[in-house]
Amino acid sequence: MELNEAFKTVIENYEKARTQAFSKANPIYQTIINEIPGKIGDLLGGEWSGLKVKGGVGTGNWAQVPWCCLLNLRVTTTPKRGIYVVYLFNSKYNKIYLSLNQGTDSLNEEYGEKEYINILKLRASLYKSKLSKYKKQLPLDNIVNFRGRKADGYSAGHIIGIEYDAMNLPSDGKLVADLNEVLNAYSSLSDYEIKPLDQDEAELIASKYKTIEERKIYCLHRSIERNSSAKKVKKIHGLRCECCGLNFEERYGEIGKGFIEVHHLIPLSSLKLGECRKYDFDKDFAVLCSNCHRMIHRQSDPSDIDALRKQLKVTF
Ligand SMILES: [Zn+2]
Numbered sequence: 001m002e003l004n005e006a007f008k009t010v011i012e013n014y015e016k017a018r019t020q021a022f023s024k025a026n027p028i029y030q031t032i033i034n035e036i037p038g039k040i041g042d043l044l045g046g047e048w049s050g051l052k053v054k055g056g057v058g059t060g061n062w063a064q065v066p067w068c069c070l071l072n073l074r075v076t077t078t079p080k081r082g083i084y085v086v087y088l089f090n091s092k093y094n095k096i097y098l099s100l101n102q103g104t105d106s107l108n109e110e111y112g113e114k115e116y117i118n119i120l121k122l123r124a125s126l127y128k129s130k131l132s133k134y135k136k137q138l139p140l141d142n143i144v145n146f147r148g149r150k151a152d153g154y155s156a157g158h159i160i161g162i163e164y165d166a167m168n169l170p171s172d173g174k175l176v177a178d179l180n181e182v183l184n185a186y187s188s189l190s191d192y193e194i195k196p197l198d199q200d201e202a203e204l205i206a207s208k209y210k211t212i213e214e215r216k217i218y219c220l221h222r223s224i225e226r227n228s229s230a231k232k233v234k235k236i237h238g239l240r241c242e243c244c245g246l247n248f249e250e251r252y253g254e255i256g257k258g259f260i261e262v263h264h265l266i267p268l269s270s271l272k273l274g275e276c277r278k279y280d281f282d283k284d285f286a287v288l289c290s291n292c293h294r295m296i297h298r299q300s301d302p303s304d305i306d307a308l309r310k311q312l313k314v315t316f
């Protein structure tokens, strides 16, 4: 099935599905959860392989607005927070929006019902100002015609995008060209979003990396460490520092339980800005205690654990 046909199926059948009991066996459930994400993955091919594509129709009850999102795992692993790309079907089921949007749930929890909408709007306008060069191809300024619990969040969180008339959906070729454009905007924003952890690190970056490009690459590397699936890395590598052998629970007792830092081993020189790639949790990461982690970042090559181990005076 073509992507535009799958979209049409949702438009034509979703309202009726909502009058029926929520069921995974419902064909429309299958279309949104499996077919559309699968098709988007096929159409994009290898170029954006670090993206996760995920459809949603609600859990237990049909959501008012079905969606399909594309997450850059370097930026966020869930549509509950961060920035991501999403297809949204409006409540009249006559429009589809392709939107660079923001997660609402974590902001709602953090700032409360009254304030989070303002924060979404503020952030959206800030991001919009950084993406003005995409405005021509992605002219959609507001998304409207929403009802339901999440409607205000989707409208406030919208950054940039394009609207499709459900009766007149473009070919898959055009859909993919638009999607690539939104993904380009997404990845250029991701590079802006990368910040050092603290003052110490900011100073280290300033002294060690002379050009803006080099600094961005370093920060990209740090953001991969923060946004990588730390749980998976810990599961594979364990909780013992791979440089000095420290285990936080053995040394600090209960409060150290489960703690270790994740370090990204790909040499900085091989990273490209705006890149989305799949990571190999076994080979591309190591676990380090906080001291070794800080020290390895002071080395000329932060991917060389053996070099740091040779410097060590004390091991655990
Ligand atoms: Zn260590």
Ligand SMILES: [Zn+2]
Residues within 6 Å of the ligand: 225, 262, 263, 264, 293, 297
């Ligand atoms: Zn690191």
